Amino acid sequence: MIQKLNSVGIALKHVETRPDKAHPGELEILAQIETRKPLLMEVLDHLIADKIDRIEIKSSEKDNTITSSKNVASEENIWIPTHVSDLDKCGHVVVKYEPTEDPKHPGFGDESYITRRAELNSIANNWKFGDQMPDIEYLPEENETWKISYLKLKELRESHTCEQYQRNIKQMEDIGLITAEKIPSLQAIDKYLRAKTGFQLRPCGGLLSARDFLASLAFRVFQTTLYTRHHSKPNHCPEPDLIHEILGHTPMFADPIVAEFSQEVGLLSIGASDEQIELLSTLYWFIIEFGLCEEDGKLKAIGAGLISAFGELQHACSDVPAHAPFDPYVTAVQKYEDSDYQPLYFVAKSMSDAMTKLRKYALDFDRQLINNIQNKI
Numbered sequence: 266m267i268q269k270l271n272s273v274g275i276a277l278k279h280v281e282t283r284p285d286k287a288h289p290g291e292l293e294i295l296a297q298i299e300t301r302k303p304l305l306m307e308v309l310d311h312l313i314a315d316k317i318d319r320i321e322i323k324s325s326e327k328d329n330t331i332t333s334s335k336n337v338a339s340e341e342n343i344w345i346p347t348h349v350s351d352l353d354k355c356g357h358v359v360v361k362y363e364p365t366e367d368p369k370h371p372g373f374g375d376e377s378y379i380t381r382r383a384e385l386n387s388i389a390n391n392w393k394f395g396d397q398m399p400d401i402e403y404l405p406e407e408n409e410t411w412k413i414s415y416l417k418l419k420e421l422r423e424s425h426t427c428e429q430y431q432r433n434i435k436q437m438e439d440i441g442l443i444t445a446e447k448i449p450s451l452q453a454i455d456k457y458l459r460a461k462t463g464f465q466l467r468p469c470g471g472l473l474s475a476r477d478f479l480a481s482l483a484f485r486v487f488q489t490t491l492y493t494r495h496h497s498k499p500n501h502c503p504e505p506d507l508i509h510e511i512l513g514h515t516p517m518f519a520d521p522i523v524a525e526f527s528q529e530v531g532l533l534s535i536g537a538s539d540e541q542i543e544l545l546s547t548l549y550w551f552i553i554e555f556g557l558c559e560e561d562g563k564l565k566a567i568g569a570g571l572i573s574a575f576g577e578l579q580h581a582c583s584d585v586p587a588h589a590p591f592d593p594y595v596t597a598v599q600k601y602e603d604s605d606y607q608p609l610y611f612v613a614k615s616m617s618d619a620m621t622k623l624r625k626y627a628l629d630f631d632r633q634l635i636n637n638i639q640n641k642i
């Protein structure tokens with residue numbers, strides 16, 4: 266059993282063997298491991314084939330999100346990706362807002378949507394470094410959802426989004442990379458970003474753990490989902506989807522300053538403790554996902570979560586929510602809302618200003634990080 270667990274990278278934290286009182290003559294084995302559900306399911310098949318006939322699983326985490334010990338800078342084990350190919354081990358998905366489990370998900374109960382989403386996630390999960398981005402033939406209804414969402418968001422582009430976004434998406438439209446008619450080719454967007462800022466795409470099967478997502482940014486890799494939102498709600502999706510990734514993120518990753526900002530946040534995450542990952546992912550959340558900036562005295566969106574969400578984009582730029590100046594020391598510890606509109610948004614003077622502030626913050630952060638690592642080695 267230990268060999269089987271080790272062979273898939275699951276570390277055994279504790280094991281006990283004792284006579285099974287309920288089944289005389291048999292042994293009961295208690296094994297404590299840290300892993301994530303897909304990996305556990307994979308090893309279970311092997312264990313059952315290995316004459317272990319009853320398995321009971323007890324999760325110690327409320328949200329059922331279990332993290333691979335290989336991927337956590339725990340006191341015993343700091344794993345650091347050193348090459349972009351190491352990101353093959355950084356595809357851990359957080360189970361949240363799934364159409365299979367959440368009645369509030371617009372796709373809940375729609376079997377054909379759930380099957381299609383699973384099919385696309387399977388392509389993403391089997392993808393390895395060196396493979397080409399998948400060339401997916403999207404279905405007519407998926408292209409229709411894209412079109413509705415794209416055209417609706419375009420109405421707000423000039424009045425509600427920052428200059429960088431407008432300039433970069435226009436360039437992508439001008440060369441025919443982004444059109445209303447169909448979901449753009451991910452291969453073509455990958456090629457475009459590589460040439461523009463060195464960013465590259467790799468597919469992922471859902472909402473990634475903050476650690477994995479940030480580690481990818483350190484290598485200028487953006488992990489993108491492949492499925493689209495449910496057709497019944499073209500202007501809303503409770504989880505990241507391809508429309509959010511393409512319309513919200515890719516034009517911003519085509520911008521040199523945003524690309525640099527994202528990579529610097531990613532680099533800070535390498536080897537960071539869980540508490541530090543929380544700070545960095547909060548920072549990322551409030552700037553790259555839900556950040557605003559000031560342009561000519563008006564609030565404009567720089568965050569992909571706003572740019573790709575018609576309702577929240579209007580809300581964020583209105584007088585309804587609170588607004589505070591972006592300050593990494595304050596922003597990194599602000600609680601955020603991931604199931605509704607934010608009650609508070611942070612406003613950068615510009616992306617360059619946000620970058621200058623991040624770099625000052627990074628100096629302090631790096632010092633703490635080095636101390637942490639030295640104490641653990």
Ligand SMILES: [Fe+2]
Pocket residue numbers: 505509514554569570
């Ligand atoms: Fe995002």
